Each structure stands twice: as C-alpha cells, then as structure tokens.
Amino acid sequence: MTTPMLLEEAQTRLLALVEPLEVEHVDIGGALGRYLAEPLFALRHQPAADVSAMDGYAVSAGDVSGPWRIIGESAAGHPFSGSLEAGEAVRISTGALLPAGSKAVIVQEDVARDRDHLVMTGEAPRPENRHVRPRGMDFVEGASVLPAGTLIGPAQAALAISAGHKYLPVRRRPRLAVIDSGDELSPVSQPCAPHQIPASNGAMLAALARSVPIDVEQNGPIPDDLDALMTAFDAAADADVIVTSGGASVGDHDLLRPALEAWGAKIEFWRVAIKPGKPLLIASRDHGSRKQLVIGLPGNPVSSLVTAYLFMLPVLRAFLGASHPLPRAITTRLAEPLEPTGARREFLRGVWDGEAVRPLTLQDSGALSSLAASNVLIDRPAHAPALVAGESVQVFLLQNGGYA
Numbered sequence: 001m002t003t004p005m006l007l008e009e010a011q012t013r014l015l016a017l018v019e020p021l022e023v024e025h026v027d028i029g030g031a032l033g034r035y036l037a038e039p040l041f042a043l044r045h046q047p048a049a050d051v052s053a054m055d056g057y058a059v060s061a062g063d064v065s066g067p068w069r070i071i072g073e074s075a076a077g078h079p080f081s082g083s084l085e086a087g088e089a090v091r092i093s094t095g096a097l098l099p100a101g102s103k104a105v106i107v108q109e110d111v112a113r114d115r116d117h118l119v120m121t122g123e124a125p126r127p128e129n130r131h132v133r134p135r136g137m138d139f140v141e142g143a144s145v146l147p148a149g150t151l152i153g154p155a156q157a158a159l160a161i162s163a164g165h166k167y168l169p170v171r172r173r174p175r176l177a178v179i180d181s182g183d184e185l186s187p188v189s190q191p192c193a194p195h196q197i198p199a200s201n202g203a204m205l206a207a208l209a210r211s212v213p214i215d216v217e218q219n220g221p222i223p224d225d226l227d228a229l230m231t232a233f234d235a236a237a238d239a240d241v242i243v244t245s246g247g248a249s250v251g252d253h254d255l256l257r258p259a260l261e262a263w264g265a266k267i268e269f270w271r272v273a274i275k276p277g278k279p280l281l282i283a284s285r286d287h288g289s290r291k292q293l294v295i296g297l298p299g300n301p302v303s304s305l306v307t308a309y310l311f312m313l314p315v316l317r318a319f320l321g322a323s324h325p326l327p328r329a330i331t332t333r334l335a336e337p338l339e340p341t342g343a344r345r346e347f348l349r350g351v352w353d354g355e356a357v358r359p360l361t362l363q364d365s366g367a368l369s370s371l372a373a374s375n376v377l378i379d380r381p382a383h384a385p386a387l388v389a390g391e392s393v394q395v396f397l398l399q400n401g402g403y404a
C-alpha cells in the first residue's frame with residue numbers, strides 16, 4: 001500500500017488536473033460568486049468630472065476667504081451652467097459637479113449665509129481640505145480596475161457597474177454530482193432501523209458545495225454494489241466533478257476504487273496524510289474534450305466535510321477560474337492546551353470567538369455534534385509538540401465555505 005501523500009502535494013496534484021471551464025458573458029447579478037475570466041477595464045472616468053465631496057459652497061479658484069455673492073446652485077444631477085468669477089459662490093451639494101472656474105468647496109458649517117451674501121466664519125480651507133473629488137479620482141477610462149481571477153462580490157459588482165459594464169466574462173457554473181454510498185444508509189425520507197444510519201453526507205456535501213455557484217445533483221444512498229455504483233456514475237456522466245462519500249477505505253465492502261476502474265476512470269492518487277480524511281481518492285476520466293474529476297471522500301461525516309473543504313471546494317473554485325482556489329488560514333491563539341500530534345496533519349474542530357480558539361472535546365470523525373458546534377478547523381502539523389493556552393495556531397474559517 002502506498003504511503004499517504006502530504007496535503008500540499010495532494011492539493012497541487014488535484015488542482016493541476018483542473019482546466020477552467022468555458023467563458024460566458026453574464027449580467028452582473030449572475031456573475032456574483034464567480035471569478036473574472038479576463039481583466040476588467042474601465043469604460044469611463046469616475047467621477048466623470050470634478051465633484052464636491054461635501055454640502056457647502058463652491059468658490060472660485062483664487063478666492064477661498066470671501067466674502068462671496070451666491071449666483072446659483074449646483075445640485076447632484078443638476079449642474080450649474082455658468083462659470084464662477086472671483087467673489088462669487090455657488091451653493092453645492094455632495095456629489096454635484098463643480099462649476100467652471102471653481103477649484104474648492106467651503107463646507108456649510110464654516111460660513112454664514114444671508115440671502116445671496118456669504119461670509120467665512122470658520123477657518124479658510126487648507127489646500128488638502130478643498131473637498132473636491134477630481135475627475136478620475138477613483139479610476140480613469142482604460143484603466144485596469146479588476147484583475148482576472150477576482151471573486152465578484154458586492155464591491156466588485158458595484159465597481160464593474162461604475163466602470164460602465166453591464167455584463168462580465170466569467171466561467172460557466174460547474175456541474176457537480178454528489179453520490180453517497182453504503183448499505184447501512186437509510187434515505188432521508190425513510191425510517192431508520194437500528195442497523196442503519198440516516199444518509200446525511202449527501203445533503204451536507206451538496207450544501208457545502210452551494211457556497212460556490214454551481215449546479216448540483218444529488219444521487220443516493222447507493223448500495224455497496226459494483227453495478228449500482230456504475231449506474232450512479234453513468235447518471236453523472238455529464239458532471240464536471242463527481243463527489244462520492246463512503247467506500248473509500250480498505251474494507252471488503254469499500255467498492256469505490258473497483259467501481260471507478262470498471263467505469264473507465266483513472267485513479268490519480270489515493271490516501272492523504274491528514275486526520276480526518278486519510279482515505280481520500282482522486283480519479284479522472286476523459287469525457288469528450290474535457291477531463292471529468294472524481295473526488296472520493298471518506299464516509300465518516302467529519303472526514304467527508306473536512307476533505308470536501310480541502311479538496312472539493314478548491315476544485316470548484318479552480319473550475320470557475322479563481323486565482324487563489326485554496327482556503328486560507330488565519331492565525332489566532334489557543335484558549336486551551338492541545339495534545340501533541342502523530343504522523344498525520346490534523347484538522348481539529350474548534351470554536352473561535354474572534355480572540356482565541358477553543359478545541360472541542362469530542363474529536364471523533366463520526367461526531368456531527370461537535371462538527372456542527374464548530375466554526376473553525378484548527379490546523380496542526382504532523383509530529384507537532386503539545387501546546388499550552390495562549391500559543392499561536394492556524395485556523396480555517398468554516399462558515400460560508402471559508403475564506404479563499
């Protein structure tokens with residue numbers, strides 16, 4: 001039997017098998033959660049002209065101490081059409097165009113107005129307090145505003161709209177098939193006998209996958225039977241990624257590997273030196289001009305979730321063209337001590353309160369209660385010494401698919 005692979009090597013080898021999916025142009029709302037397939041260039045200046053950053057009075061360039069005569073108004077969306085001479089001011093609102101001849105705005109708190117007469121009551125504005133947003137302050141036409149591979153979230157969507165875009169180039173949504181298998185599994189809709197357990201992994205994995213924009217089909221539970229598994233693979237033949245749960249280990253009824261081989265898939269690698277999650281299996285199959293990937297997750301529920309987090313989500317992000325598909329850890333400190341680790345890198349369930357992380361007591365890879373109570377995975381290297389409270393550890397945030 002081969003030695004389990006290090007996590008980094010397994011992730012690198014898996015991601016090297018991914019070819020980003022075809023590019024499509026979709027409206028900006030439909031691009032949310034996907035990644036830009038090409039760099040985005042501004043189609044306009046922002047702001048398109050000098051505008052006021054405050055409510056107050058626009059005054060002429062060389063005359064920032066007053067007094068002034070108010071000759072009109074520039075409101076947001078309704079610019080003043082004339083130009084300013086020395087001694088003249090225009091009432092101006094935040095976001096309104098600066099009139100011709102003006103280079104500064106006096107905030108209204110610093111002046112006193114009597115009909116069309118205006119006098120300074122505060123300090124004359126220093127140059128840095130002119131309260132003007134110059135043309136092109138945010139970006140200029142033709143500038144690259146977002147690089148390829150950027151995740152489109154609320155701010156990126158707003159920037160794209162501001163830059164004059166209606167559609168964005170993104171990769172099509174990956175098609176994911178989730179298959180869980182095992183004779184002991186009872187379907188969610190049916191009563192569960194004592195020799196059975198409810199098939200919870202399929203729903204859990206589909207839910208985790210939905211933190212990325214994908215189309216997901218769930219099939220199972222499938223019995224421990226070669227033909228039944230191959231029929232399930234056939235039903236998923238058009239998926240970009242097939243994720244299975246269970247049957248990945250060494251037991252007599254662990255049929256994933258033979259079923260994949262019989263189906264014509266190539267086993268890329270098997271077993272990774274992580275706890276939980278050791279029996280992870282990766283396979284590929286040529287499907288037309290594309291490579292279809294199979295990620296065989298271990299059946300233990302926590303092992304399934306941890307390996308889906310470390311392998312399935314990065315693969316989905318890579319299919320979508322993410323520049324950084326792997327999850328990123330943050331550093332925090334321990335609220336309680338930790339035991340030394342063994343030969344496998346460990347991912348412990350913990351609760352992080354923003355200041356410190358508390359490892360949960362029950363760390364069995366079948367324990368959904370502590371998985372559901374956790375919000376982070378504490379990353380412990382292999383052969384690491386015991387740690388005392390207060391020492392630094394790396395944690396991966398679990399909510400919303402984590403931070404990638």
Ligand SMILES: Nc1nc2c(c(=O)[nH]1)N[C@H]1C(S)=C(S)[C@@H](COP(=O)(O)OP(=O)(O)OC[C@H]3O[C@@H](n4cnc5c(N)ncnc54)[C@H](O)[C@@H]3O)O[C@H]1N2
Pocket residue numbers: 180181182184185197198199200201202221245246247248249250251254276277278279297298299300301303365366
């Ligand atoms: N002799 C050895 N035995 C085991 C090894 C090993 O190296 N040598 N590895 C262990 C490790 S580590 C894991 S993890 C498990 C994973 O094995 P499988 O992927 O073959 O998973 P199953 O045996 O099918 O199931 C394990 C466990 O999880 C429950 N399960 C499975 N599917 C679901 C589901 N859809 N929903 C909820 N729960 C599920 C299943 O009932 C079992 O209790 O192997 C160890 N054994």
Ligand code: MOO
Pocket residue numbers: 274275276277278279298300303365
């Ligand atoms: O390493 Mo297995 O994945 O115990 O749970």
